[in-house]
Amino acid sequence: MAINKKVSFFQKYFCCGTQSDIQEPKTTLNTYILTTTIFEYWKSNKKDPIFYSMSLLDGFYQDKSKKIKTLHPLKDLIFSETLTKITLFSCPICFRYFNFILSSSCCANYICHICAFEFQRPNCHFCQNESCNYNDADLNSQKIYTDSQGLQLYALQLQKT
Structure with a gap:
């Protein structure tokens, strides 16, 4: 038998x-993964948005304790589980995609705003440099961390448009 x-x-x-x-x-052919905002993420994960606040100084949103300096208010940050036309950047720590991302000043690696806030380290998350600051990543020199050739091609097409 x-x-x-x-x-x-x-x-x-x-x-x-x-x-x-x-x-x-x-x-499924039409798999759709919801794109959400950081505020929705904090609410769904029962996290207090007060701990993720940045003050507006000289035209930049800054959090001096975590050495973050960005042009983008947290309410404008969108993330998704998949690469979309809105979310161009990939965070190498949480593996999510974002419409804006931070770059470390010492080693030029990317980190998303969520990871920069949640992992409260005085040193760089990557090279452990003590004098590291996180600024907005340059849109013209986008890094792609994924090994998937399909995602790399898709990201390059998005970058050209």
Whole structure:
């Protein structure tokens, strides 16, 4: 009596499965992941927005204790789980996509506003430099951290428009 053995997608293509054994991953064609704001994130995660406040000084929003300086108020920051036309930047810490992102002054690595606020370190998150500041990333020199070639091509197309 033959047992109907299903193998995973990985096993089929990289191990020992056959075409009749394949169990395709469950995906939908029109997968839509909601893009949200930081305020909605804080509310849904029961975090107090008071701890994420920045004061407007000289045309910049600044938080001196965390060494953040940005032109963008927190209410304008949008993030998503996938790359969209609105969210061009990728945070290498939380792996989310943002419409605006910060760059460290010492090693020029990206960090999103959420991670910069939540990981309260006096040093750089990447190279541990003590004199690091976080400023808005340059829109013309966008870094792509993902290994996915499809996302890289999509990001380059968005960058050209």
